[in-house]
Amino acid sequence: MRETPKSRIALDAIKAWKLIGILIAAALWLVSIIGMILYYFWGFPIWIVASIGAISAICTYLFIFLVPKLRWKKWRYEILEQEIYIQHGILITTRTLVPMIRVQHVDTKQGPILKKYRLASVTISTAASTHEIPALLEEDASDLRDRISALARVDEDDV
Known part of the structure; x- marks a missing residue:
């Protein structure tokens, strides 16, 4: 098997990818807030609102804190x-x-x-x-x- 390539991408890629992650997480949290409003005013099922909130929290961690660093290390x-x-x-x-x-x-x-x-x-x-x-x-x-x-x-x- 070949050796790993030597050149890396710029370290600031992590910052750029984190910013993209923040934008994605913000969209997910907006959906969560809409779900809470639907629950409060129209009796939307709470399990759906809780699921959306949990998914938003997990994705926030992944897209902002974990994936950008791992992606940079592997490129x-x-x-x-x-x-x-x-x-x-x-x-x-x-x-x-x-x-x-x-x-x-x-x-x-x-x-x-x-x-x-x-x-x-x-x-x-x-x-x-x-x-x-x-x-x-x-x-x-x-x-x-x-x-x-x-x-x-x-x-x-x-x-």
């Missing part, structure tokens, strides 16, 4: 001359090799949450699929995009 990548090696996954580890010769184009993308923490993701497109390396520092993402693009062009010239 690794490595750019080699002939291939891109990506490894991620909390319960199920996915290891992906993308041959440079198959790379069609490379993009960086940045939504509002990543922009807040000066992060960007690199997406690598082949004819069959798209792969992403999330939450890199903006400069690192730009450099990585350029490096992959240059390596992919070199491979095309060699064929």
